[in-house]
Amino acid sequence: MSKRQREEQIHASLRDLRPKGVSSDHYPPGEAPLSFVPGDISLHRAAVNHGRDGATTKIGKCIQAGERTRYGNSDFARWTHSALIVSEDGDVCEALETGVARDNIEKYRGTDYMVVHPIGAPEQRALACAFAEAHVGDKYGVLDFAGLVVQCLFGWNLSLQMDGQFICSGLVSRATEKYIAGYPRSPEDMMPADLAYFWGAESGEPIPAPGVLGRFLNLLPLFVDLFRGTKGDPAPDSGSMPLTSEATNTGMATESAVPPSVVAARILPARSHEEQ
Numbered sequence: 001m002s003k004r005q006r007e008e009q010i011h012a013s014l015r016d017l018r019p020k021g022v023s024s025d026h027y028p029p030g031e032a033p034l035s036f037v038p039g040d041i042s043l044h045r046a047a048v049n050h051g052r053d054g055a056t057t058k059i060g061k062c063i064q065a066g067e068r069t070r071y072g073n074s075d076f077a078r079w080t081h082s083a084l085i086v087s088e089d090g091d092v093c094e095a096l097e098t099g100v101a102r103d104n105i106e107k108y109r110g111t112d113y114m115v116v117h118p119i120g121a122p123e124q125r126a127l128a129c130a131f132a133e134a135h136v137g138d139k140y141g142v143l144d145f146a147g148l149v150v151q152c153l154f155g156w157n158l159s160l161q162m163d164g165q166f167i168c169s170g171l172v173s174r175a176t177e178k179y180i181a182g183y184p185r186s187p188e189d190m191m192p193a194d195l196a197y198f199w200g201a202e203s204g205e206p207i208p209a210p211g212v213l214g215r216f217l218n219l220l221p222l223f224v225d226l227f228r229g230t231k232g233d234p235a236p237d238s239g240s241m242p243l244t245s246e247a248t249n250t251g252m253a254t255e256s257a258v259p260p261s262v263v264a265a266r267i268l269p270a271r272s273h274e275e276q
Helices: 003-017 058-071 122-134 142-154 168-179 192-198 211-227
Strands: 023-027 041-044 081-085 091-096 099-104 113-117
Touching: 003 192, 041 192, 058 142, 058 192, 081 122, 081 168, 081 192, 091 122, 091 168, 113 192, 122 168, 168 192
Parallel strands: none
Antiparallel strands: 023 113, 041 081, 041 113, 081 091, 091 099
16 A cells, blocks of 8 residues: 555545534634633644744744645644643643643744634543643653654654653644544554644634745655655645535544444554553
8 A cells, every 4th residue: 555545544534533513713823712621622833933924943844744745735734733721721731842741822822723622521521631631741752753754754654652752742642532432543643733634623824835944845755755766656635624614513423433343444553552
């Protein structure tokens, strides 16, 4: 199976497993929700300066380049960071370069972000928040990040991860598995774009220009394919879902309705973890 075929299969699974009734809200720079619901997900774009046109950081451009190998130049590849909201005051648990920390979403007011409202019972949301808070102080998953780089460049079915270490999207994915039967990718292989695609979150904002660095990073997978002596795969499509008036409510299955055969069809075999 080619890299492109594998991604198409994962995209189909992401759509099929998406619960019904999910909604999301986009907040431009300077705006924020009036209230927060613990257990919601926030998606962010790392920017060097504030405002609607704030330039994406260099590490953010690297993450976006990796996401574009999965979703093309789409709105899903806008986001470079994710966090879990754990209090009504907007406190978030997030995995940063310095490790997993608890902070407040107010620090992101100067840039745009999205808040995703998954469908989850109060007990499920409490478990998700407790999981994230229990890992505050854990180290950043450098090895996990390196594994994602290899995946995006070579398309290899390879995942690297150490217990007690998280990247931002891995932490959020592990926590929000409490709401669903499971993600088609293992949590360690999830990127912010995967979370946005799974939960159907689109901002409606213009797609940021990749810039010189972004365009160079986009070419790396092509150079790798040439070096390997292959023709490579077609460029990925945008990954956008057909949006209607029910765009935020699209979905094929809920947790109780997901057939075991669909859950068993995860592209990457799930690895067992002992919850800490």
